[in-house]
Amino acid sequence: MDFDVLFIGSGQAAWNGAIPMSKAGLRVGVIEEGRFGGVCTNRGCNAKITLDRPVELMRQVEQLQGRGFDQLPTLNWHDLMAHKHEVIDGLAYGNEMKLAGAGVTNIIGHATFVDAHTLRVNDKDYTADKIVIATGRVPHRLDIPGKELLHDSTDFLVLEDMPKRLTIIGAGYVGMEFATIANAFGADVTVILRGSRALRDFYAPYVDTVIADLRDRGVKFHYQTSITAATKRGDAIELTGPDGYTHTTDYVVDATGRTAVTTDMNWDQIGLEYDPVAGITVDDHLETNVPGVYATGDILNKPQPKITPVAIFESQYLAHLFTKETSDAIDYPAIAYTVFTSPRIATVGVSAAEAEESDQYTVEHFDYQNDWFRQVGNEVHAGVSVVFDRDHQLVGATSVGNDAVETINGLTDLIEAKTTHEQVERLIYIFPSIAHSYMRKV
């Protein structure tokens, strides 16, 4: 065999495992057909958070208008986009070098299966004892007449000029984060939803807070509207839907989700079990139905959120498994996740909505309006809800506000460590601080 382990894909689901495997003495290869580092590094999390940074800061300055600030800074999309390129464009090369520096063999090209232990790249065959499929997902695209007029998340993240009118189809993570950014940079933003709820993964009252804020800022939400066609009208695009619905705009982002790519890799040839949209089925050791073939990250057909920290966790788990540090099944901890709207919503563990429906839990809601520390920043639309089980153990939390991400990260520690009331009393945090503020709620 040429390798002990060969990864298909170089995203977070691959390199976080490939490097420790190689450092532990395994012969590891990574095959990548695009940019090293995958979606998160090149056209996902990192690019998005760079474009969001001035928006996040602007909200805080806005909240203190007349309370120390008497004017707002001006946002400049061109400068920000140049800054984004400055931050992001070198990361792929950095990732490639990081792998090479750790002794991993980088192979550039598209991998297809020849058999369960052989991959073909550019007409050359590579054999491995174990193969890990870490091929991620790509934007789902609506299959409607005029679909070529629509853009995806990758296009938005390199947008040279902010259009006057920008329309987003879909109100999930991508749709709501991009609506936040585009609105702040002056676009007339419309979000079109086929159903009646945005951000279904998050606590509805907090989603309502975010929607109300975006509406106040001029973002329009068109509910129960399934777009059936897009047509060029001069320089503009007309979207049409049922019952005579029409909407004219300059730029459309199709943010209707992400889908597994399951074609052109010969998965059927090796008898792999997968769903053409949801991805690959694995057991509790991340092994597919084909012995020796594993899968990690976004390509998995599993209930865990499709986010970078989960891909990292799975990749690192395989490193522990393949270096024989463990033979245990993968055991996911409490998983924190967020949507980077302004205000943010973040959540971990048992959801407040589930807890409210069950007699197994109690939920306590805290509105930061009455919290002097939040009054310092004049942050009015913020709060946290904490969920306890019958033993008064903290098992879930969700927060809306400027600091929701750090609040939930901190509460994740407490949940994972099964921290009791008495132990919380032993935590002496800096005062005043975000951590001190949320810790007092437990």
Ligand SMILES: Cc1cc2nc3c(=O)[nH]c(=O)nc-3n(C[C@H](O)[C@H](O)[C@H](O)COP(=O)(O)OP(=O)(O)OC[C@H]3O[C@@H](n4cnc5c(N)ncnc54)[C@H](O)[C@@H]3O)c2cc1C
């Ligand atoms: C706009 C956007 C914003 C996001 N923001 C966040 C965020 O803020 N926080 C967060 O946690 N997550 C975020 N995510 C999700 C995050 O990007 C993914 O969860 C993460 O990238 C998954 O990593 P992965 O390694 O499984 O797959 P990917 O990153 O998709 O990597 C897969 C790689 O495999 C390669 N590949 C595929 N097929 C082949 C083949 N046959 N041969 C060779 N190479 C192949 C691809 O080129 C790609 O580089 C965001 C996603 C998007 C789209």
Ligand SMILES: NC(=O)c1ccc[n+]([C@@H]2O[C@H](COP(=O)([O-])OP(=O)(O)OC[C@H]3O[C@@H](n4cnc5c(N)ncnc54)[C@H](O)[C@@H]3O)[C@@H](O)[C@H]2O)c1
């Ligand atoms: N902050 C983060 O961590 C972050 C940010 C961006 C993306 N992500 C990851 O990427 C994944 C994809 O994000 P996303 O926003 O593209 O997907 P999503 O699943 O969150 O949202 C898709 C939206 O499109 C709608 N939709 C689906 N099909 C449709 C159709 N045919 N017509 C109209 N609307 C339709 C859905 O109802 C939903 O509102 C997320 O699940 C998440 O795992 C994470």
